[in-house]
Amino acid sequence: MTGLYIHVPFCLSKCPYCDFYSVGYDASLAEQYAAAVIRNLKHYNEAYDTVYFGGGTPVLLSDRIPEIMQNVRLQDNAEVTVEANPCVTDEKRLYELLSAGVNRISFGVQSLDADELKFLGRRHNAEQAKTAIELAYKAGFKNISADLMLGLPRQNTKTVKKSIAELSQLPINHISAYLLKVEENTPFGQMNIAVPEDEVMDEIYLFACEELEKNGFTQYEISNFAKSGAECKHNLKYWRCEEYVGIGAAAHSYYKGKRFCVDRNIHDFIFSDIQNTVVTDEAPGDFDEFAMLKLRLAEGLSFAQCERFGTDKNTILTRLERIPEKYYRLDEKGVSLTKEGFLLSNAVIGKILGY
Amino acid sequence: MADKDYLSEIRNFCIIAHIDHGKSTLADRILEQTETVARRDMEEQLLDNMELERERGITIKARAVRLNYKAQDGNTYAFNLIDTPGHVDFNYEVSRSLNACEGAILIVDASQGIEAQTLANTYLAIEQDLEVVPVINKIDLPSARPDEVKNEIEDVIGIPADDAPLISAKMGINIEAVMEQIVKAVPPPKGDPDAPLKALIFDSYYDSYKGVIVYVRIKEGTLRTGDKIRMMATGAEFQVVELGYMGATTLNSTGELKAGEVGYIAASIKSIGDTKVGDTVTTADNPAAEPLEGYRNVNPMVFSGIYPADGAKYGDLRDALERLQLNDASLAFEPETSIALGFGFRCGFLGLLHMDIIQERLEREYNLDLVTTAPSVVYKIEKMDGETVFIDNPTNYPDPAEIMQAYEPMVKVNVFSPSDYVGNIMELCQERRGIFKDMKYLDETRVDLHYEMPLNEIVYDFFDALKSRTKGYASYDYEMLGFYPSKLVKLDIMLNGDVVDALSFIVHTDKAYPRARKIAEKLKDHIPRQLFEVPIQAAIGGKIIARETVKAMRKDVLAKCYGGDITRKKKLLEKQKEGKKRMRQLGTVEVPQEAFMAVLKLDE
Numbered sequence: 001m002t003g004l005y006i007h008v009p010f011c012l013s014k015c016p017y018c019d020f021y022s023v024g025y026d027a028s029l030a031e032q033y034a035a036a037v038i039r040n041l042k043h044y045n046e047a048y049d050t051v052y053f054g055g056g057t058p059v060l061l062s063d064r065i066p067e068i069m070q071n072v073r074l075q076d077n078a079e080v081t082v083e084a085n086p087c088v089t090d091e092k093r094l095y096e097l098l099s100a101g102v103n104r105i106s107f108g109v110q111s112l113d114a115d116e117l118k119f120l121g122r123r124h125n126a127e128q129a130k131t132a133i134e135l136a137y138k139a140g141f142k143n144i145s146a147d148l149m150l151g152l153p154r155q156n157t158k159t160v161k162k163s164i165a166e167l168s169q170l171p172i173n174h175i176s177a178y179l180l181k182v183e184e185n186t187p188f189g190q191m192n193i194a195v196p197e198d199e200v201m202d203e204i205y206l207f208a209c210e211e212l213e214k215n216g217f218t219q220y221e222i223s224n225f226a227k228s229g230a231e232c233k234h235n236l237k238y239w240r241c242e243e244y245v246g247i248g249a250a251a252h253s254y255y256k257g258k259r260f261c262v263d264r265n266i267h268d269f270i271f272s273d274i275q276n277t278v279v280t281d282e283a284p285g286d287f288d289e290f291a292m293l294k295l296r297l298a299e300g301l302s303f304a305q306c307e308r309f310g311t312d313k314n315t316i317l318t319r320l321e322r323i324p325e326k327y328y329r330l331d332e333k334g335v336s337l338t339k340e341g342f343l344l345s346n347a348v349i350g351k352i353l354g355y
Numbered sequence: 356m357a358d359k360d361y362l363s364e365i366r367n368f369c370i371i372a373h374i375d376h377g378k379s380t381l382a383d384r385i386l387e388q389t390e391t392v393a394r395r396d397m398e399e400q401l402l403d404n405m406e407l408e409r410e411r412g413i414t415i416k417a418r419a420v421r422l423n424y425k426a427q428d429g430n431t432y433a434f435n436l437i438d439t440p441g442h443v444d445f446n447y448e449v450s451r452s453l454n455a456c457e458g459a460i461l462i463v464d465a466s467q468g469i470e471a472q473t474l475a476n477t478y479l480a481i482e483q484d485l486e487v488v489p490v491i492n493k494i495d496l497p498s499a500r501p502d503e504v505k506n507e508i509e510d511v512i513g514i515p516a517d518d519a520p521l522i523s524a525k526m527g528i529n530i531e532a533v534m535e536q537i538v539k540a541v542p543p544p545k546g547d548p549d550a551p552l553k554a555l556i557f558d559s560y561y562d563s564y565k566g567v568i569v570y571v572r573i574k575e576g577t578l579r580t581g582d583k584i585r586m587m588a589t590g591a592e593f594q595v596v597e598l599g600y601m602g603a604t605t606l607n608s609t610g611e612l613k614a615g616e617v618g619y620i621a622a623s624i625k626s627i628g629d630t631k632v633g634d635t636v637t638t639a640d641n642p643a644a645e646p647l648e649g650y651r652n653v654n655p656m657v658f659s660g661i662y663p664a665d666g667a668k669y670g671d672l673r674d675a676l677e678r679l680q681l682n683d684a685s686l687a688f689e690p691e692t693s694i695a696l697g698f699g700f701r702c703g704f705l706g707l708l709h710m711d712i713i714q715e716r717l718e719r720e721y722n723l724d725l726v727t728t729a730p731s732v733v734y735k736i737e738k739m740d741g742e743t744v745f746i747d748n749p750t751n752y753p754d755p756a757e758i759m760q761a762y763e764p765m766v767k768v769n770v771f772s773p774s775d776y777v778g779n780i781m782e783l784c785q786e787r788r789g790i791f792k793d794m795k796y797l798d799e800t801r802v803d804l805h806y807e808m809p810l811n812e813i814v815y816d817f818f819d820a821l822k823s824r825t826k827g828y829a830s831y832d833y834e835m836l837g838f839y840p841s842k843l844v845k846l847d848i849m850l851n852g853d854v855v856d857a858l859s860f861i862v863h864t865d866k867a868y869p870r871a872r873k874i875a876e877k878l879k880d881h882i883p884r885q886l887f888e889v890p891i892q893a894a895i896g897g898k899i900i901a902r903e904t905v906k907a908m909r910k911d912v913l914a915k916c917y918g919g920d921i922t923r924k925k926k927l928l929e930k931q932k933e934g935k936k937r938m939r940q941l942g943t944v945e946v947p948q949e950a951f952m953a954v955l956k957l958d959e
Contacts, residue, residue, distance in 0.1 A: 005919055179910075179912065181913070198908075198909035198910040199909050201909070201910045202909040202910050205910075222912060238919050238921065244919060246919060251919075252919040252920045252921070252922070253919070254919070254921065259921060259922050261920070261922070280922040281921075281922050281925065284921070284922075284925075288925075288928060288932075289921070289925055289928075292924065292925070292928055293921065293924075322943065323886060324886055324887050327886065342912060343909070343910055343911075343912055344886060344908055344909075344910070344911045344912065345911070345912045345913075346911040346912060346913060346927070346928075346931065347885075347886055347908055347911045348886065349928075350928070350931045350932070350935070351886070353928075353932075355931055355932050355935040
């Protein structure tokens with residue numbers, strides 16, 4: 001089954017940590033963009049079981065999303081997610097989304113601490129975030145996710161505990177908790193923002209994992225936590241090495257056996273009949289890639305799957321001997337990483353792959 | 356009867372110069388002016404034909420060439436120019452090349468003056484009774500001070516320099532004066548073409564078609580194609596297939612070489628080991644009673660383990676060493692196994708430059724990635740049971756309880772430097788256990804310092820340290836003094852509790868603590884954090900004398916999913932895989948190759 005990712009590269013303002021592709025919102029540009037998305041949807045012509053509008057700030061395109069969705073062929077019980085920003089999410093937009101068949105909304109909350117929100121350059125405050133979530137729930141969204149940013153300068157377990165406790169009071173069933181990574185070509189990167197020492201990051205991450213678990217959010221991926229059954233099906237496709245079509249400037253695809261992407265150029269996308277793609281990987285899906293992705297998930301890597309790639313159980317077991325036991329869980333079926341292991345996942349996965 | 360008058364028209368000479376003082380350039384000009392090489396065929400610095408030689412501007416192995424010069428007196432002279440290696444490591448080869456000559460052109464840079472190497476080689480030339488012909492080069496430079504340099508030559512070396520031609524080899528100024536000086540000042544060779552054959556081997560190289568080509572100076576007698584020859588030191592016998600003289604780009608067969616001449620012999624010789632530099636070639640039918648004086652079997656002075664970075668390249672490394680040995684009998688190697696580094700070779704070198712050159716040639720010409728262990732000298736150990744052993748690999752160092760007395764090689768070190776740096780140099784030599792002998796002022800601004808030092812103290816990084824403390828102005832050379840009693844210990848390095856054999860070394864007791872601390876620090880800086888804490892310990896016997904810790908890795912995660920951009924993660928994974936190739940798995944610890952190199956450079 002194939003997923004669909006639609007990149008919406010519009011924002012009201014650029015957050016200083018973000019290196020996703022986006023430009024300032026402009027109504028006529030948005031209209032042209034939506035038309036280009038529709039042209040491409042007709043071109044790929046698949047039936048999708050997940051749809052994900054990512055950004056940017058996709059909710060800014062809410063008036064166009066119904067028309068876009070009319071051109072999307074959905075399978076039964078498809079998951080349709082839109083990323084939203086609390087300060088632009090009003091009732092009108094929510095109803096536009098619902099009418100389009102959107103059934104999941106993901107809010108870029110990031111924090112409920114005033115200082116942290118200010119540091120992150122978000123346009124909303126904690127109250128606005130809570131209000132937006134309540135509003136979405138009342139409007140009829142049953143699947144609501146919130147993003148939480150970990151590892152901010154001066155962040156400590158107290159502020160994290162507060163954000164998680166307050167988020168848990170809200171009608172949400174999914175939290176994505178990301179460790180801040182300062183990307184070179186962002187304002188944070190230019191400013192040389194000092195993120196906390198690894199030791200502090202370590203403490204905050206492990207603490208957040210525990211707090212989230214306590215509040216009923218089970219970790220199913222390095223940065224993703226959900227109440228039972230509320231895992232994001234679309235994101236799971238990435239980690240399970242399943243295919244998805246990406247439409248829009250800077251969108252990535254894994255489709256018909258190849259990984260490819262679209263240039264980070266909105267005009268190029270709008271003025272091309274069909275989006276121009278560049279293949280980034282001719283032959284994806286080898287064992288290393290598969291295992292690397294699967295080990296990001298709490299479900300881990302099963303020996304049966306390894307065998308299919310010609311890597312036997314004993315090879316994996318031998319490699320595990322080089323890894324301290326606290327970093328992984330092992331049973332007859334396979335191996336998975338503990339939360340301590342997630343924190344060192346690059347190194348641990350490298351070892352499991354025999355590097 | 357042979358016409359001995361031919362001798363008066365031969366001049367055999369070499370050129371002595373410090374690196375960069377213009378030896379190769381002058382050689383090129385002489386070749387050009389004698390039209391031995393057509394100008395259009397001139398490749399810059401023709402005599403130095405190895406790529407590495409050109410880049411470093413040094414001559415690694417001697418080359419020789421014959422050229423004809425029509426002098427102002429109307430006669431045509433056969434000049435045999437013998438190019439000598441310029442470095443102390445090749446001292447013995449230099450002495451044999453000098454022995455093939457009657458004269459030496461001493462090139463001195465008009466702005467730099469005399470340097471340590473120049474002086475050492477000039478003394479060697481004087482010892483061999485060569486006529487030294489000074490030439491002042493680079494007079495076109497604005498900083499040239501030819502008169503001062505002339506005085507320096509007279510004061511320091513003690514030879515007249517009044518007539519020294521002032522030249523610029525680069526600009527081609529006054530080259531003819533050099534040639535005339537050679538005719539006038541260098542005596543013609545002596546020798547009896549009818550005497551039993553005595554030919555001095557001063558160089559050889561392996562040619563894949565003709566076998567070993569031996570460069571000789573005929574001291575006595577005459578050698579012809581077809582003669583059966585005998586190497587007097589090795590006893591090996593061969594039939595001469597071809598002989599003649601060396602042109603600039605070709606070998607010219609003549610069928611005969613007579614006393615006084617310089618030329619080559621090809622005799623289907625398979626191994627360069629049979630043609631030792633300094634050996635005497637004679638004929639089997641009418642052998643000379645005595646060989647020429649001065650033959651010496653050269654022994655490697657500096658040893659190091661050389662391992663392929665990629666274990667699968669062991670065979671390639673062996674082939675490369677064998678190929679290099681074809682042309683370099685002074686390179687010794689034998690297989691060695693290290694727990695840490697796997698299969699490799701223990702290699703012996705004449706000295707540090709020789710070691711550097713071999714390593715660089717292996718990497719450059721044979722495209723090998725190498726891991727080398729800290730260079731070691733040879734130690735002499737008298738054991739309790741009366742046995743004497745020589746140790747060139749720290750791994751084989753006997754248990755302290757078995758040692759009666761340990762000896763280490765000492766060298767005489769000469770350092771030339773501007774006088775401003777005397778304090779720094781003395782401090783450095785003191786640190787390196789040097790014993791001050793004396794200091795001479797060459798003029799108001801330049802000094803010549805003499806020290807006795809353990810070779811072990813200069814094999815690591817002495818030259819680098821010397822250069823950094825004298826802003827690059829000092830030069831040095833050394834010669835062997837012999838084995839002296841010493842207090843030595845073997846220092847082991849342990850990672851996560853396991854001894855890393857490739858990092859063990861032998862050190863003087865007094866230096867053990869500071870060196871152990873430095874090595875532990877260096878390793879800490881070069882070993883990346885691992886999934887667990889890694890203790891680094893330095894130990895003598897069972898006693899830990901230094902400790903550092905590489906803390907466990909705390910965070911190494913790519914948190915975000917980047918809208919399905921998996922390629923980015925995969926690239927990171929591939930980078931990680933690539934990075935691991937440069938890592939050595941030592942027990943449970945991954946150590947980058949740089950760490951092995953870093954511990955060799957402790958003075959930074």
